[in-house]
Amino acid sequence: MKNYLKYSLGLTLFILVALIGMHWLPVITIDGHTMRRVDLLSDIRTSEPEEEKMEADSLPPVPEVKPAFIDTCRTGMTCIEDYSDSTLRGMTPFYRALDEIPMKKRLVRIAVFGDSFIEADIFTADLREMLQKRFGGCGVGFVTITSMTSGYRPTVRHSFGGWSSHAVTDSVYFDRKKQGLSGHYFVPNNNAYVELRGQNKYASLLDTCQQASIFFYNKGAVDLSVRINRGETENRQFEPDGHLQAMQVEGRIGSVRWTVNQADSTLFYGMAMDGTQGIIVDNFSLRGSSGLSLRTIPASIIKEFNDQRPYDLVILQYGLNVATQRGYNYDNYQKGLLTAIEHLKECFPQAGFLLLSVGDRDYKTDTGELRTMPGVKNLIRYQQNIAAESGIAFWNMFEAMGGEGSMAKLVHAKPSMANYDYTHINFRGGKHLAGLFYETLLYGKEQYDRRRAYENK
Secondary structure: OOHHHHHHHHHHHHHHHHHHHHHHHOOOOOOOOEEEOOOOOOOOOOOOOOOOOOOHHHHOOOOOOOOOOOOOOOOOOOOOOOOOOOOOOHHHHHHHHHHHHHHHEEEEEEEEOHHHHHHOOHHHHHHHHHOOOOOOOOOOEEEEOOOOOOOOOOOOEEEEEEEEEEOOOOOOOOOOOHHHOEEEEEEOOOOEEEEEEEEEEEEEEEOOOOEEEEEEEEOOOOOEEEEEEEOOEEEEEEEOOOOEEEOOOOOOOOOEEEEEEOOOEHHHEEEEEEOEEEEEEEEOOOOOOOOOHHHHHHHHHHHHHHOOOOOEEOOOOOOOOOOOOOOOOOHHHHHHHHHHHHHHHOOOOOEEEEOOOOOOOOEEEOOOOEEHHHHHHHHHHHHHHHHHHHHHHHEOOHHHHHOOHHHHHOOOOOOEOOOOOOOOOOHHHHHHHHHHHHHHHHHEEEEEEHHHHHHOO
């Protein structure tokens, strides 16, 4: 009878060597899920606190927060830290604009640039509704021509066809010189169309708007048609211009459909459904973005967008695609984002700027414990310094969420407010954070009013 003992022993040794080898592999993350490291001795090893691999001297110092009119923040609130100097590029332009709504019957525009954390209008949908209920306004704001999230964005019904889409995140065939504010541009094919229909199932004040627009850049002749509320079709022709143009219609608009009948050498960027007074919140989310690509948007294009849609407040929300589990040195990122902010400040000279920190992001340790990634807290230090160095405002969203381990609490809440990747919030979580941020904005406005009244005595 053949002896198989040596084969069994060989197989056992092979598996043992393989497991030992896997133990030394680095931690692997797949689609936001961190895989647990193989540990043959996990059952007998005494758990020890995980050391954060950082050098204290390598981190930038915490910036000195400028004294405010009142040196305390409301209990339980994470207040905005405004590092603006005499240039007033923090919250002041926004607060001033709010005061002008009833006096000048004007629009106050907010642009939110971010990553997948706010994709599909998460967070911004509820912030928009809260601000519009308080200060007036209607409509969903800016929407790109096509979108991979159109199927699950609840704030607008979005349909389209006949377009070639190009994004800054594309690996090939993207011309950075052509991109608009969203990091996209769109080329129409024959009879390309795009339609927006207002919705009120998730947020109010979005089922109808007062004006609708489509934005394009044409070196050749353009023939467009528009159909409002599925009524009569209106045609307009545009001669070659070489600058950003907009076709705009007004009325009580519940749906609007744009059709490109003819377009030579024309790039399209997006549409908008707006009010004529009150608040507009534009969501410029870009999946996978770190915010550094903002540097590559041509200044000429941004300035022309600013002529069409001058923003009073620009909010920057980034960090999910920057923070790493063990990261502690983000010097290069700091330099890059400072450049991006200065680029935007130059192109939006009237706007205030607010940088939001990255939110909490949790991972499973070797022992299976859910903890905040050390790299997240380190990145927040850098983001705070970026705001201070650029002279803009800063809001610590990580702290507002609840700090250490808060993402896990949102995930396991009943009902859940975040996804099981322990990275992204859902719409319930977005509403929760938007509420915290909204109260912070109102509190900041109250302090601004009190400080101004004191100075004018």
